[in-house]
Amino acid sequence: MTSDLQARTLAVDDADDPIEFCYEQGWTDGLPVVPPTPDKVRRSIAACGRAGDDIVCEYPERNRVVTVEHVAMNAVMAGCKPEYLPVVLAIVEAMAEPSFGLHAANATTGGSAVGFIVNGPVRTQLGMNSRGNVLGPGNRANSTIGRAVRLTQINAMGSVPGAGNENLVGAGGRPILDRATVGQPGKYAGYHIVENEEDYPALRPLHVERGFAAEQSVVTVFATVGHMQISVHAEATAEAIVETLCHYFVGTGRLGRTGFLVVVIPPENADIFVRDGWSKSDIRRAIFDGTTRTAAWVKQHGGSLTGGLMDRRGAAVLPGDDDIQVAIAASVDDVLLAVAGGPAGAFVHALFPYGGYATREIR
Amino acid sequence: MQLVDPVARPVIVAGSLAPRLSSLDGTTIGLWANMKLNAVELMDQVEAVLRSRHDIAGFVRGKYHPARVMGTNEWPGIDGCDAVLLTHGD
Numbered sequence: 001m002t003s004d005l006q007a008r009t010l011a012v013d014d015a016d017d018p019i020e021f022c023y024e025q026g027w028t029d030g031l032p033v034v035p036p037t038p039d040k041v042r043r044s045i046a047a048c049g050r051a052g053d054d055i056v057c058e059y060p061e062r063n064r065v066v067t068v069e070h071v072a073m074n075a076v077m078a079g080c081k082p083e084y085l086p087v088v089l090a091i092v093e094a095m096a097e098p099s100f101g102l103h104a105a106n107a108t109t110g111g112s113a114v115g116f117i118v119n120g121p122v123r124t125q126l127g128m129n130s131r132g133n134v135l136g137p138g139n140r141a142n143s144t145i146g147r148a149v150r151l152t153q154i155n156a157m158g159s160v161p162g163a164g165n166e167n168l169v170g171a172g173g174r175p176i177l178d179r180a181t182v183g184q185p186g187k188y189a190g191y192h193i194v195e196n197e198e199d200y201p202a203l204r205p206l207h208v209e210r211g212f213a214a215e216q217s218v219v220t221v222f223a224t225v226g227h228m229q230i231s232v233h234a235e236a237t238a239e240a241i242v243e244t245l246c247h248y249f250v251g252t253g254r255l256g257r258t259g260f261l262v263v264v265i266p267p268e269n270a271d272i273f274v275r276d277g278w279s280k281s282d283i284r285r286a287i288f289d290g291t292t293r294t295a296a297w298v299k300q301h302g303g304s305l306t307g308g309l310m311d312r313r314g315a316a317v318l319p320g321d322d323d324i325q326v327a328i329a330a331s332v333d334d335v336l337l338a339v340a341g342g343p344a345g346a347f348v349h350a351l352f353p354y355g356g357y358a359t360r361e362i363r
Numbered sequence: 364m365q366l367v368d369p370v371a372r373p374v375i376v377a378g379s380l381a382p383r384l385s386s387l388d389g390t391t392i393g394l395w396a397n398m399k400l401n402a403v404e405l406m407d408q409v410e411a412v413l414r415s416r417h418d419i420a421g422f423v424r425g426k427y428h429p430a431r432v433m434g435t436n437e438w439p440g441i442d443g444c445d446a447v448l449l450t451h452g453d
Contacts, residue, residue, distance in 0.1 A: 007367040007369070008367070008368045009365050009366070009367055009368075010365070010367075010368055011364075011365055012364045012366055014364070014366070018366060021366065022366070025368070025370075027369055027370070027376055028377075034368050036366055036367050036369055037364065037366060038365055038366065038367055038369070041367055058372055060432065061432070062373065063372050063373040063375060063376065063413055064372050064373060064374065065371070065374050066371055069369075070369065070371050071367035073368075074369050077369060096433065101430055103430050104429075104430030107430075108430065109453060121410075150365050151369070155369040155370045155371065156369065156371040158371070158373070172370070174370070226404070240379050310428070312400075336381070355430070
């Protein structure tokens, strides 16, 4: 019985492989999916305590309305346990915030992946990994929550990939919307960051910095071009770590007056910040100040200002350019810091924007 | 086996085109560029062509973000335009 579900039901012949059936319908991201049976979807919806027809995201650019049921079906296909659904829903809700820039994330020729930072009790309740390989494979919740978001983009938002291969991608006849030129591997399971809140209480969790209570479960969602991994092994003080990070950030050519920056601080570096008495606020301020330059400086050093999407390099210095300040993020508060990673290795990871970000409580 | 279809279909909202102008003479035309490479230069050419062919009263120029819904307060001068052209795409 599927009368409580709004989605149409398709019959798969007993002689057919349901996984292959899902491929034929164009429902996958290229990897096999868990076939979305009505019972699995029903269990997923029941676990979140919301009605299936609750609206999660309105997407006017594509005339789509995404409901709890849509997200649940895609979460099932991604391999999520039912109890993961509230996290996926919160991520999709955050993506619907105007500050996120949903249409760019779904349609751009650039390589825009969804990243998210999970804070609060839900991390331990779901057995999420905040330590070794936090951004990599190995943990079901980390990986499948991120994959559920991508499948929701493909199936519920119409972000079907494959520009130039319209006849090959097997999207079930749906038009291509995700027109990424090259794409990036972060588009499979997202950048799933889970903050280690337990080991460094002096470094307040991101959600607490953003005004939530420690006991609230929260996700901060962002669109990103990808990440840079910076070796900060030789730097023995907080000042030296930040100085090295700023050297790399300035060199990215991404200084501007808009945008944000996500920095994942691994334990080896977190130890030093705590030993030297730095708070996250101190780190954010030091990164912002350490990357601040004038527009004239950027131009004189061969850069382009990122106020326009496709500025040419080498523009002439104009009167007033000495008074225009640019930095790696729009403000100190737009530098987002999360402690995560395994016990060994001073590899700071920085993620750069492709749009905006939004924070949402997980309910 | 029964499977449910995870695809959300478009919700089609009925709309209609804005009234057509009978002439461009005496009108104010808005030209908004989408921040892509050469978009402003393209609108410069459009303005020049329109000026050469019609007795346009004036132009309002602006820029808009190509990938987010702009607020109504982010289009200064648009209320005074009789027609608006946008650049679209890359």
